[in-house]
Every structure is written in C-alpha cells, then in structure tokens.
Amino acid sequence: MKFLMTIAFSALVMMQAQAQTEQTLFQKSKIRGGFGGPIFTYGKVKGNGGYGAGGGGGLVFNQFMIGGFGQGELFTVPQTDQPDGAVALGYGGLWLGYSIPTQKAVHGYASMKVGVGGIGITNDYDWWDEDPDFDTYDKAILVLMPEVGVEVNVFHWMRLAGTVGYRYVNGFEGGLGLGKKDLNAPVFGLTMRFGWFGHRNAGENAD
Numbered sequence: 001m002k003f004l005m006t007i008a009f010s011a012l013v014m015m016q017a018q019a020q021t022e023q024t025l026f027q028k029s030k031i032r033g034g035f036g037g038p039i040f041t042y043g044k045v046k047g048n049g050g051y052g053a054g055g056g057g058g059l060v061f062n063q064f065m066i067g068g069f070g071q072g073e074l075f076t077v078p079q080t081d082q083p084d085g086a087v088a089l090g091y092g093g094l095w096l097g098y099s100i101p102t103q104k105a106v107h108g109y110a111s112m113k114v115g116v117g118g119i120g121i122t123n124d125y126d127w128w129d130e131d132p133d134f135d136t137y138d139k140a141i142l143v144l145m146p147e148v149g150v151e152v153n154v155f156h157w158m159r160l161a162g163t164v165g166y167r168y169v170n171g172f173e174g175g176l177g178l179g180k181k182d183l184n185a186p187v188f189g190l191t192m193r194f195g196w197f198g199h200r201n202a203g204e205n206a207d
Helices: 002-021
Strands: 031-045 048-061 064-075 086-100 106-122 141-155 158-170 185-196
Touching: 031 064, 048 086, 048 185, 064 106, 086 141, 106 158, 141 185
Parallel strands: none
Antiparallel strands: 031 048, 031 185, 048 064, 064 086, 086 106, 106 141, 141 158, 158 185
C-alpha cells in the first residue's frame, strides 16, 4: 500500500512539473486584432475554367491568424445525362494563415483552408437544381486548400493577398461529367482582409 501511495505521489509531482513547463503554440502570442473580407478564386476542372467567391474572418495572433470561411465555385462542364447548368462546389470551415514579416508593406503569405460542403448542378435561377439525381451529388465532401503567395499592406486596415494554391477534394466518387479526381486542381486566389492587424507604426515589431 505504501508503495502504491509513493508511486501515485510521484506521478502527481511529475504532472505538476509538466504543467509548469508545457508550452503551446499560442503561449507567447497575443490577440493583435481581427479581420474580415471577401475571397475570389479562379481555377480549372477538367480543362474548364471557373470562378469562385466567398468570404471569411478571424483573429490575428502576431504573424498567425485563425478564423473561418465559406465560398462557392462554378464550372461549366458539358453534361450528357444532367440538365443544362454549371457544376457548383460549395464548402466552408476552418481557415489558418501565416504572414511574415507581417509589418512590412510587402511580405509572404500562406494559408490552409479546411472545409466541408457539397456538389451539385446549378443554373441561372436556382442555386441548386432540383433534378431527380440531385440527391446523388448533394453529399458531404472534404476540401483541403493550401496556398502560398504575397500579401500587401495597402492601408493599416486593409491587406491584399495574391495566392497560388491547390484544391484537394475527398469524398467525391465521380459524376456530373467529372471523374472522382477531377476536382483536385490548382487554384489562383485574391483575398482582401479588412480590420485591425496590430502594427500601427514601422517601429513596432511582430514578435
């Protein structure tokens, strides 16, 4: 019994020491501000160009940012067994980003978007076409989109980023004139962020 109590006491001491020394990603970071703004994209699916639009927002922690986003993309893909219209891809979720050196007028920018959504057929009148096969394609998909580029501090309250990324879609089994890997493709993006980024003057460092 005394031996078990000694082991338990030692474990508690070790846990306390670990709690005092454990470091986390944002331990030395503080919230410097927040932002929101539109997102625009251009990419191709099976050789067919398409545009996307959406928006997002989040909090700024020094060079890091974390938030959420939502966007949709439309592609004109020839159909053989579906109504006329465009293939619509919609998704949203977590948005992580990194800018360095963030206080410089022109600096590097990278982000990762992780979202869930669906795919279907849309036309000029309805966002999702209510055709008989619609339920087959209105299914949950996972979208991962890493991107890198250059960001410009246009004003203290506005940033503009041009990026090149890659859209990876998991969960789509093919259909709507597309193979199950046709949605995986390069994407060019333009992101505007409006808000407060925590660097009011050139002498303030990002750390």
